[in-house]
Amino acid sequence: xxxxxxxxxxxxxxxxxxxxxxxxxxxxxxxxxxxxxxxxxxxxxxxxxxxxxxxxxxxxxxxxxxxxxxxxxxxxxxxxxxxxxxxxxxxxxxxxxxxxxxxxxxxxxxxxxxxxxxxxxxxxxxxxxxxxxxxxx
Amino acid sequence: xxxxxxxxxxxxxxxxxxxxxxxxxxxxxxxxxxxxxxxxxxxxxxxxxxxxxxxxxxxxxxxxxxxxxxxxxxxxxxxxxxxxxxxxxxxxxxxxxxxxxxxxxxxxxxxxxxxxxxxxxxxxxxxxxxxxxxxxxxxxxxxxxxxxxxxxxxxxxxxxxxxxxxxxxxxxxxxxxxxxxxxxxxxxxxxxxxxxxxxxxxxxxxxxxxxxxxxxxxxxxxxxxxxxxxxxxxxxxxxxxxxxxxxxxxxxxxxxxxxxxxxxxxxxxxxxxxxxxxxxxxxxxxxxxxxxxxxxxxxxxxxxxxx
Numbered sequence: 024x025x026x027x028x029x030x031x032x033x034x035x036x037x038x039x040x041x042x043x044x045x046x047x048x049x050x051x052x053x054x055x056x057x058x059x060x061x062x063x064x065x066x067x068x069x070x071x072x073x074x075x076x077x078x079x080x081x082x083x084x085x086x087x088x089x090x091x092x093x094x095x096x097x098x099x100x101x102x103x104x105x106x107x108x109x110x111x112x113x114x115x116x117x118x119x120x121x122x123x124x125x126x127x128x129x130x131x132x133x134x135x136x137x138x139x140x141x142x143x144x145x146x147x148x149x150x151x152x153x154x155x156x157x158x159x160x
Numbered sequence: 161x162x163x164x165x166x167x168x169x170x171x172x173x174x175x176x177x178x179x180x181x182x183x184x185x186x187x188x189x190x191x192x193x194x195x196x197x198x199x200x201x202x203x204x205x206x207x208x209x210x211x212x213x214x215x216x217x218x219x220x221x222x223x224x225x226x227x228x229x230x231x232x233x234x235x236x237x238x239x240x241x242x243x244x245x246x247x248x249x250x251x252x253x254x255x256x257x258x259x260x261x262x263x264x265x266x267x268x269x270x271x272x273x274x275x276x277x278x279x280x281x282x283x284x285x286x287x288x289x290x291x292x293x294x295x296x297x298x299x300x301x302x303x304x305x306x307x308x309x310x311x312x313x314x315x316x317x318x319x320x321x322x323x324x325x326x327x328x329x330x331x332x333x334x335x336x337x338x339x340x341x342x343x344x345x346x347x348x349x350x351x352x353x354x355x356x357x358x359x360x361x362x363x364x365x366x367x368x369x370x371x372x373x374x375x376x377x378x379x380x381x382x383x384x385x386x387x388x389x390x391x392x393x394x395x396x397x398x399x400x401x402x403x404x405x406x407x408x409x410x411x412x413x414x415x416x417x418x419x420x421x422x423x424x425x426x427x428x429x430x431x432x433x434x435x436x437x438x439x440x441x442x443x444x445x446x447x448x449x450x451x452x453x454x455x456x457x458x459x460x461x462x463x464x465x466x467x
Contacts, residue, residue: 025199042460042465043463043464043465044465044466045464048464114423115461115463116422116426116450116462116463117449117450117452117453117462118459118463118464119452119463120451121451
Protein backbone atom coordinates (compact mmCIF):
# COMPACT_ATOMS: atom_id res chain seq x y z
CA UNK A 24 0.00 0.00 0.00
CA UNK A 25 1.31 3.43 -0.88
CA UNK A 26 1.11 5.93 1.93
CA UNK A 27 0.85 9.08 -0.16
CA UNK A 28 -1.83 7.75 -2.42
CA UNK A 29 -3.87 6.50 0.50
CA UNK A 30 -3.49 9.80 2.31
CA UNK A 31 -4.95 11.74 -0.57
CA UNK A 32 -8.56 11.11 0.27
CA UNK A 33 -8.34 8.69 3.16
CA UNK A 34 -10.61 10.40 5.66
CA UNK A 35 -13.29 11.09 3.09
CA UNK A 36 -13.27 7.49 1.93
CA UNK A 37 -13.43 6.43 5.55
CA UNK A 38 -16.62 8.40 6.13
CA UNK A 39 -18.03 6.98 2.92
CA UNK A 40 -17.76 3.38 4.04
CA UNK A 41 -18.74 3.72 7.70
CA UNK A 42 -21.73 4.53 9.86
CA UNK A 43 -24.27 1.95 8.68
CA UNK A 44 -26.75 0.60 11.18
CA UNK A 45 -25.81 -2.86 9.91
CA UNK A 46 -22.13 -2.90 10.83
CA UNK A 47 -21.39 -5.83 8.55
CA UNK A 48 -22.19 -3.47 5.67
CA UNK A 49 -19.40 -1.17 6.91
CA UNK A 50 -17.15 -4.23 6.97
CA UNK A 51 -17.98 -5.28 3.42
CA UNK A 52 -17.46 -1.77 2.04
CA UNK A 53 -14.20 -1.26 3.97
CA UNK A 54 -12.88 -4.58 2.77
CA UNK A 55 -13.65 -3.57 -0.79
CA UNK A 56 -11.97 -0.23 -0.16
CA UNK A 57 -8.83 -1.89 1.24
CA UNK A 58 -8.59 -4.26 -1.71
CA UNK A 59 -8.87 -1.34 -4.15
CA UNK A 60 -5.99 0.37 -2.34
CA UNK A 61 -4.00 -2.87 -2.47
CA UNK A 62 -4.45 -3.34 -6.20
CA UNK A 63 -3.62 0.36 -6.60
CA UNK A 64 -0.36 -0.11 -4.71
CA UNK A 65 0.49 -3.18 -6.73
CA UNK A 66 -0.14 -1.41 -10.04
CA UNK A 67 1.86 1.61 -8.90
CA UNK A 68 4.80 -0.70 -8.17
CA UNK A 69 4.40 -2.32 -11.56
CA UNK A 70 4.54 1.06 -13.34
CA UNK A 71 7.57 2.14 -11.27
CA UNK A 72 9.37 -1.11 -11.92
CA UNK A 73 8.58 -1.03 -15.63
CA UNK A 74 9.95 2.50 -15.97
CA UNK A 75 12.96 1.59 -13.85
CA UNK A 76 13.60 -1.38 -16.13
CA UNK A 77 13.63 1.05 -19.03
CA UNK A 78 15.84 3.70 -17.51
CA UNK A 79 18.26 1.18 -16.07
CA UNK A 80 18.06 -1.23 -19.03
CA UNK A 81 17.36 -3.98 -16.50
CA UNK A 82 16.05 -7.26 -17.93
CA UNK A 83 15.59 -8.86 -14.51
CA UNK A 84 13.44 -5.99 -13.39
CA UNK A 85 11.31 -6.30 -16.56
CA UNK A 86 10.88 -10.03 -15.99
CA UNK A 87 9.72 -9.29 -12.45
CA UNK A 88 7.00 -7.00 -13.82
CA UNK A 89 5.83 -9.73 -16.22
CA UNK A 90 5.79 -12.31 -13.43
CA UNK A 91 3.70 -10.14 -11.16
CA UNK A 92 1.09 -9.29 -13.81
CA UNK A 93 -1.11 -12.36 -13.08
CA UNK A 94 -1.36 -11.16 -9.47
CA UNK A 95 -2.92 -7.89 -10.70
CA UNK A 96 -5.40 -9.85 -12.80
CA UNK A 97 -6.24 -12.09 -9.87
CA UNK A 98 -6.94 -9.02 -7.72
CA UNK A 99 -9.18 -7.64 -10.43
CA UNK A 100 -11.17 -10.89 -10.64
CA UNK A 101 -11.49 -11.12 -6.87
CA UNK A 102 -12.66 -7.52 -6.59
CA UNK A 103 -15.22 -8.13 -9.33
CA UNK A 104 -16.66 -11.00 -7.30
CA UNK A 105 -16.61 -8.96 -4.13
CA UNK A 106 -18.46 -6.07 -5.78
CA UNK A 107 -21.10 -8.35 -7.27
CA UNK A 108 -21.70 -9.99 -3.91
CA UNK A 109 -21.96 -6.66 -2.14
CA UNK A 110 -24.46 -5.31 -4.68
CA UNK A 111 -26.52 -8.52 -4.60
CA UNK A 112 -26.61 -8.78 -0.82
CA UNK A 113 -26.78 -5.14 0.26
CA UNK A 114 -28.45 -3.31 -2.63
CA UNK A 115 -26.49 -0.13 -1.97
CA UNK A 116 -28.06 3.19 -2.98
CA UNK A 117 -26.98 6.83 -3.28
CA UNK A 118 -23.42 7.46 -2.00
CA UNK A 119 -22.82 3.77 -1.23
CA UNK A 120 -23.80 2.73 -4.74
CA UNK A 121 -21.65 5.50 -6.19
CA UNK A 122 -18.71 4.36 -4.08
CA UNK A 123 -19.07 0.75 -5.29
CA UNK A 124 -19.42 1.80 -8.94
CA UNK A 125 -16.50 4.23 -8.65
CA UNK A 126 -14.33 1.52 -7.11
CA UNK A 127 -15.36 -0.85 -9.88
CA UNK A 128 -14.37 1.66 -12.55
CA UNK A 129 -11.12 2.48 -10.78
CA UNK A 130 -10.21 -1.19 -10.61
CA UNK A 131 -10.90 -1.65 -14.34
CA UNK A 132 -8.57 1.25 -15.09
CA UNK A 133 -5.92 -0.06 -12.69
CA UNK A 134 -6.04 -3.45 -14.34
CA UNK A 135 -5.55 -1.76 -17.71
CA UNK A 136 -2.61 0.28 -16.38
CA UNK A 137 -1.15 -3.00 -15.11
CA UNK A 138 -1.42 -4.41 -18.64
CA UNK A 139 0.45 -1.40 -20.00
CA UNK A 140 3.22 -1.86 -17.42
CA UNK A 141 3.60 -5.47 -18.53
CA UNK A 142 3.64 -4.38 -22.18
CA UNK A 143 6.41 -1.90 -21.38
CA UNK A 144 8.39 -4.66 -19.73
CA UNK A 145 7.87 -7.00 -22.68
CA UNK A 146 8.89 -4.27 -25.07
CA UNK A 147 12.06 -3.63 -23.13
CA UNK A 148 12.98 -7.31 -23.31
CA UNK A 149 12.40 -7.39 -27.07
CA UNK A 150 14.43 -4.26 -27.89
CA UNK A 151 17.12 -5.33 -25.43
CA UNK A 152 17.70 -8.56 -27.35
CA UNK A 153 17.45 -6.70 -30.67
CA UNK A 154 19.81 -3.81 -30.04
CA UNK A 155 21.19 -1.23 -27.65
CA UNK A 156 19.72 1.22 -25.13
CA UNK A 157 18.28 4.18 -27.04
CA UNK A 158 19.70 6.65 -24.50
CA UNK A 159 23.12 4.98 -24.69
CA UNK A 160 23.05 4.99 -28.51
CA UNK B 161 -39.14 9.67 19.85
CA UNK B 162 -39.11 11.88 22.94
CA UNK B 163 -39.69 15.59 22.58
CA UNK B 164 -36.33 17.32 22.88
CA UNK B 165 -35.87 19.83 25.65
CA UNK B 166 -34.20 23.08 24.85
CA UNK B 167 -31.37 22.37 27.25
CA UNK B 168 -30.58 19.04 25.58
CA UNK B 169 -30.42 20.52 22.15
CA UNK B 170 -28.35 23.50 23.20
CA UNK B 171 -25.91 21.23 24.95
CA UNK B 172 -25.53 19.09 21.87
CA UNK B 173 -25.61 21.78 19.24
CA UNK B 174 -23.35 24.35 20.93
CA UNK B 175 -24.15 27.99 21.52
CA UNK B 176 -24.27 29.07 17.89
CA UNK B 177 -26.57 26.39 16.57
CA UNK B 178 -28.59 25.69 19.70
CA UNK B 179 -31.30 28.22 19.03
CA UNK B 180 -31.76 27.13 15.46
CA UNK B 181 -31.84 23.49 16.41
CA UNK B 182 -34.40 23.91 19.17
CA UNK B 183 -36.66 25.80 16.79
CA UNK B 184 -36.45 22.85 14.48
CA UNK B 185 -37.74 20.66 17.30
CA UNK B 186 -35.33 17.80 16.61
CA UNK B 187 -33.33 15.85 19.10
CA UNK B 188 -29.90 16.27 17.66
CA UNK B 189 -27.87 14.71 20.40
CA UNK B 190 -25.68 11.91 19.10
CA UNK B 191 -26.53 8.77 21.00
CA UNK B 192 -24.65 5.49 21.02
CA UNK B 193 -23.19 4.57 17.65
CA UNK B 194 -26.03 6.09 15.71
CA UNK B 195 -24.55 8.29 13.03
CA UNK B 196 -25.60 11.91 13.44
CA UNK B 197 -24.09 14.25 10.87
CA UNK B 198 -22.33 17.23 12.42
CA UNK B 199 -23.99 19.68 10.06
CA UNK B 200 -27.49 18.51 10.94
CA UNK B 201 -28.44 21.59 12.92
CA UNK B 202 -27.59 23.89 10.04
CA UNK B 203 -28.94 21.54 7.40
CA UNK B 204 -32.39 20.98 8.84
CA UNK B 205 -34.98 23.30 7.40
CA UNK B 206 -37.05 25.02 10.11
CA UNK B 207 -39.85 25.32 7.57
CA UNK B 208 -40.49 23.54 4.31
CA UNK B 209 -38.48 20.79 2.70
CA UNK B 210 -35.73 20.42 0.14
CA UNK B 211 -36.42 19.23 -3.37
CA UNK B 212 -39.59 20.08 -5.24
CA UNK B 213 -42.84 19.78 -3.32
CA UNK B 214 -44.97 21.13 -6.17
CA UNK B 215 -46.33 19.71 -9.40
CA UNK B 216 -48.39 21.19 -12.22
CA UNK B 217 -52.08 20.34 -11.96
CA UNK B 218 -51.96 18.41 -8.68
CA UNK B 219 -54.78 16.11 -7.55
CA UNK B 220 -53.99 16.82 -3.90
CA UNK B 221 -52.47 20.05 -2.59
CA UNK B 222 -51.38 20.08 1.03
CA UNK B 223 -50.30 23.38 2.55
CA UNK B 224 -48.79 23.64 6.03
CA UNK B 225 -50.59 20.51 7.15
CA UNK B 226 -50.01 19.71 10.82
CA UNK B 227 -51.60 16.89 12.77
CA UNK B 228 -51.85 16.92 16.53
CA UNK B 229 -52.70 13.96 18.71
CA UNK B 230 -53.69 15.91 21.80
CA UNK B 231 -50.64 18.06 22.55
CA UNK B 232 -48.27 16.03 20.42
CA UNK B 233 -47.55 17.33 16.95
CA UNK B 234 -47.28 14.18 14.87
CA UNK B 235 -46.98 15.94 11.53
CA UNK B 236 -45.55 19.44 11.29
CA UNK B 237 -46.34 21.88 8.51
CA UNK B 238 -46.14 19.60 5.53
CA UNK B 239 -46.50 21.30 2.17
CA UNK B 240 -46.73 18.84 -0.68
CA UNK B 241 -48.53 18.35 -3.98
CA UNK B 242 -49.57 14.96 -5.28
CA UNK B 243 -49.66 14.70 -9.06
CA UNK B 244 -52.20 12.94 -11.24
CA UNK B 245 -51.36 9.57 -12.72
CA UNK B 246 -48.26 9.13 -10.66
CA UNK B 247 -47.13 7.22 -7.62
CA UNK B 248 -45.79 9.10 -4.63
CA UNK B 249 -43.94 7.01 -2.07
CA UNK B 250 -43.70 8.20 1.51
CA UNK B 251 -40.71 6.77 3.36
CA UNK B 252 -39.08 7.38 6.73
CA UNK B 253 -38.37 5.70 10.05
CA UNK B 254 -41.18 4.42 12.27
CA UNK B 255 -43.09 7.23 13.92
CA UNK B 256 -41.97 9.82 11.38
CA UNK B 257 -45.56 10.77 10.57
CA UNK B 258 -45.85 9.26 7.10
CA UNK B 259 -48.91 7.15 7.93
CA UNK B 260 -50.47 10.00 9.88
CA UNK B 261 -49.95 12.24 6.87
CA UNK B 262 -51.52 9.62 4.59
CA UNK B 263 -54.54 9.42 6.85
CA UNK B 264 -55.06 13.19 6.56
CA UNK B 265 -55.75 12.78 2.89
CA UNK B 266 -59.05 10.94 3.36
CA UNK B 267 -59.85 12.32 6.82
CA UNK B 268 -59.17 9.03 8.53
CA UNK B 269 -57.74 11.01 11.43
CA UNK B 270 -61.31 12.21 12.14
CA UNK B 271 -61.97 8.85 13.72
CA UNK B 272 -59.13 9.22 16.25
CA UNK B 273 -60.19 11.00 19.45
CA UNK B 274 -58.02 14.03 20.17
CA UNK B 275 -56.64 14.23 16.65
CA UNK B 276 -56.64 17.70 15.12
CA UNK B 277 -55.56 18.74 11.64
CA UNK B 278 -54.50 22.26 10.71
CA UNK B 279 -53.49 23.71 7.35
CA UNK B 280 -55.30 22.96 4.13
CA UNK B 281 -55.72 19.85 2.04
CA UNK B 282 -57.46 20.30 -1.28
CA UNK B 283 -58.63 17.59 -3.65
CA UNK B 284 -59.10 19.01 -7.14
CA UNK B 285 -59.05 22.46 -5.62
CA UNK B 286 -61.76 21.74 -3.01
CA UNK B 287 -60.95 21.86 0.69
CA UNK B 288 -61.58 18.38 2.05
CA UNK B 289 -61.79 19.68 5.63
CA UNK B 290 -64.66 22.04 4.79
CA UNK B 291 -67.41 21.89 7.42
CA UNK B 292 -70.17 20.68 5.10
CA UNK B 293 -68.02 18.08 3.36
CA UNK B 294 -69.69 14.66 3.08
CA UNK B 295 -66.88 12.44 4.32
CA UNK B 296 -68.43 9.22 2.99
CA UNK B 297 -68.61 10.77 -0.46
CA UNK B 298 -65.05 12.01 -0.11
CA UNK B 299 -63.76 8.58 0.80
CA UNK B 300 -65.44 7.13 -2.27
CA UNK B 301 -63.13 9.35 -4.32
CA UNK B 302 -60.10 8.32 -2.28
CA UNK B 303 -59.64 4.59 -1.91
CA UNK B 304 -57.54 3.10 0.84
CA UNK B 305 -55.64 -0.16 1.12
CA UNK B 306 -54.21 -1.26 4.45
CA UNK B 307 -51.25 -3.30 5.58
CA UNK B 308 -53.35 -6.33 6.43
CA UNK B 309 -55.80 -7.45 3.75
CA UNK B 310 -59.28 -6.94 5.22
CA UNK B 311 -61.89 -8.53 2.96
CA UNK B 312 -65.45 -8.72 4.31
CA UNK B 313 -66.40 -12.25 5.36
CA UNK B 314 -68.56 -12.50 2.26
CA UNK B 315 -68.10 -13.85 -1.25
CA UNK B 316 -65.54 -12.44 -3.64
CA UNK B 317 -68.36 -10.97 -5.72
CA UNK B 318 -70.05 -9.36 -2.72
CA UNK B 319 -66.77 -7.79 -1.58
CA UNK B 320 -66.39 -5.94 -4.87
CA UNK B 321 -70.12 -5.20 -5.29
CA UNK B 322 -70.46 -3.72 -1.81
CA UNK B 323 -69.13 -0.22 -2.58
CA UNK B 324 -71.02 0.30 -5.86
CA UNK B 325 -74.22 -0.85 -4.11
CA UNK B 326 -74.04 1.55 -1.18
CA UNK B 327 -73.00 4.41 -3.44
CA UNK B 328 -75.68 3.39 -6.01
CA UNK B 329 -73.22 3.45 -8.88
CA UNK B 330 -75.02 0.90 -11.07
CA UNK B 331 -78.56 0.69 -12.34
CA UNK B 332 -78.98 -2.99 -13.04
CA UNK B 333 -77.65 -6.35 -12.03
CA UNK B 334 -75.94 -6.61 -15.41
CA UNK B 335 -74.19 -3.28 -14.81
CA UNK B 336 -73.06 -4.44 -11.42
CA UNK B 337 -71.80 -7.74 -12.82
CA UNK B 338 -69.79 -5.85 -15.38
CA UNK B 339 -68.36 -3.45 -12.81
CA UNK B 340 -67.32 -6.36 -10.58
CA UNK B 341 -65.71 -8.04 -13.57
CA UNK B 342 -63.76 -4.94 -14.73
CA UNK B 343 -62.66 -4.13 -11.19
CA UNK B 344 -61.32 -7.64 -10.72
CA UNK B 345 -59.64 -7.42 -14.12
CA UNK B 346 -58.00 -4.10 -13.27
CA UNK B 347 -56.78 -5.62 -10.03
CA UNK B 348 -55.26 -8.50 -11.99
CA UNK B 349 -57.39 -11.02 -10.15
CA UNK B 350 -60.10 -11.96 -12.66
CA UNK B 351 -58.41 -15.00 -14.18
CA UNK B 352 -57.71 -16.46 -10.76
CA UNK B 353 -61.23 -16.02 -9.37
CA UNK B 354 -63.68 -15.94 -12.28
CA UNK B 355 -64.79 -19.52 -11.58
CA UNK B 356 -65.32 -18.99 -7.88
CA UNK B 357 -66.83 -15.53 -7.56
CA UNK B 358 -69.35 -16.76 -5.03
CA UNK B 359 -66.90 -18.47 -2.67
CA UNK B 360 -65.77 -16.83 0.55
CA UNK B 361 -63.11 -14.15 0.05
CA UNK B 362 -61.45 -15.05 3.34
CA UNK B 363 -60.38 -18.39 1.82
CA UNK B 364 -58.06 -16.69 -0.67
CA UNK B 365 -54.30 -16.29 -0.24
CA UNK B 366 -52.98 -13.11 1.39
CA UNK B 367 -51.79 -11.68 -1.91
CA UNK B 368 -55.14 -12.42 -3.55
CA UNK B 369 -56.99 -10.89 -0.62
CA UNK B 370 -54.90 -7.74 -0.97
CA UNK B 371 -55.65 -7.54 -4.69
CA UNK B 372 -59.32 -8.11 -3.85
CA UNK B 373 -59.16 -5.13 -1.50
CA UNK B 374 -57.70 -3.11 -4.36
CA UNK B 375 -60.48 -4.37 -6.67
CA UNK B 376 -63.03 -3.38 -4.03
CA UNK B 377 -61.51 0.10 -3.96
CA UNK B 378 -61.44 0.34 -7.76
CA UNK B 379 -65.13 -0.59 -7.99
CA UNK B 380 -66.14 2.82 -6.62
CA UNK B 381 -63.94 4.50 -9.24
CA UNK B 382 -61.68 6.58 -6.99
CA UNK B 383 -59.34 9.30 -8.22
CA UNK B 384 -56.65 8.42 -5.73
CA UNK B 385 -55.68 5.29 -3.85
CA UNK B 386 -53.86 5.54 -0.54
CA UNK B 387 -51.82 2.49 0.39
CA UNK B 388 -50.48 2.05 3.88
CA UNK B 389 -47.73 -0.56 3.64
CA UNK B 390 -49.80 -2.76 1.33
CA UNK B 391 -47.13 -5.43 0.92
CA UNK B 392 -45.76 -5.77 4.45
CA UNK B 393 -47.73 -8.94 5.05
CA UNK B 394 -47.05 -10.47 1.64
CA UNK B 395 -44.36 -12.73 0.19
CA UNK B 396 -42.08 -11.47 -2.62
CA UNK B 397 -44.19 -12.96 -5.43
CA UNK B 398 -47.44 -11.47 -4.10
CA UNK B 399 -45.53 -8.22 -3.56
CA UNK B 400 -44.38 -8.25 -7.18
CA UNK B 401 -48.03 -8.75 -8.28
CA UNK B 402 -49.12 -5.72 -6.25
CA UNK B 403 -46.23 -3.61 -7.53
CA UNK B 404 -47.04 -4.59 -11.09
CA UNK B 405 -50.65 -3.64 -10.43
CA UNK B 406 -49.61 -0.27 -8.98
CA UNK B 407 -47.69 0.39 -12.18
CA UNK B 408 -50.77 -0.43 -14.30
CA UNK B 409 -53.13 1.64 -12.16
CA UNK B 410 -50.88 4.66 -12.48
CA UNK B 411 -52.19 5.09 -16.03
CA UNK B 412 -55.56 6.15 -14.66
CA UNK B 413 -55.16 7.39 -11.10
CA UNK B 414 -52.83 8.76 -8.46
CA UNK B 415 -51.39 6.51 -5.78
CA UNK B 416 -49.79 7.46 -2.50
CA UNK B 417 -47.94 4.56 -0.92
CA UNK B 418 -46.42 4.46 2.53
CA UNK B 419 -43.73 1.83 2.69
CA UNK B 420 -40.98 0.65 4.96
CA UNK B 421 -39.21 -0.90 2.03
CA UNK B 422 -36.96 1.63 0.33
CA UNK B 423 -36.44 -0.81 -2.53
CA UNK B 424 -40.19 -0.85 -3.01
CA UNK B 425 -40.34 2.94 -3.03
CA UNK B 426 -37.51 2.98 -5.57
CA UNK B 427 -39.27 0.39 -7.74
CA UNK B 428 -42.84 1.69 -7.85
CA UNK B 429 -42.85 5.44 -7.38
CA UNK B 430 -42.18 8.45 -9.58
CA UNK B 431 -41.80 10.78 -6.63
CA UNK B 432 -40.48 10.05 -3.17
CA UNK B 433 -41.14 11.99 0.02
CA UNK B 434 -38.88 11.47 3.00
CA UNK B 435 -40.37 12.16 6.43
CA UNK B 436 -38.43 12.49 9.65
CA UNK B 437 -39.91 13.25 13.07
CA UNK B 438 -43.11 14.64 11.64
CA UNK B 439 -41.47 16.80 9.02
CA UNK B 440 -41.26 16.42 5.33
CA UNK B 441 -37.51 16.63 4.85
CA UNK B 442 -37.14 16.04 1.16
CA UNK B 443 -39.37 15.33 -1.81
CA UNK B 444 -38.33 14.87 -5.37
CA UNK B 445 -38.22 12.58 -8.37
CA UNK B 446 -37.53 9.05 -7.21
CA UNK B 447 -34.69 8.83 -9.73
CA UNK B 448 -32.98 11.73 -7.98
CA UNK B 449 -33.79 10.85 -4.39
CA UNK B 450 -32.20 7.41 -4.66
CA UNK B 451 -29.13 8.58 -6.56
CA UNK B 452 -28.56 12.15 -5.42
CA UNK B 453 -30.47 12.82 -2.20
CA UNK B 454 -30.11 16.50 -1.38
CA UNK B 455 -30.61 16.30 2.35
CA UNK B 456 -28.14 14.55 4.62
CA UNK B 457 -30.97 12.94 6.61
CA UNK B 458 -32.42 11.41 3.43
CA UNK B 459 -29.02 10.11 2.39
CA UNK B 460 -28.39 8.61 5.82
CA UNK B 461 -31.79 6.95 5.88
CA UNK B 462 -31.73 5.42 2.41
CA UNK B 463 -28.17 4.17 2.80
CA UNK B 464 -29.09 2.57 6.13
CA UNK B 465 -27.02 4.83 8.36
CA UNK B 466 -29.52 5.38 11.12
CA UNK B 467 -32.81 4.13 12.41
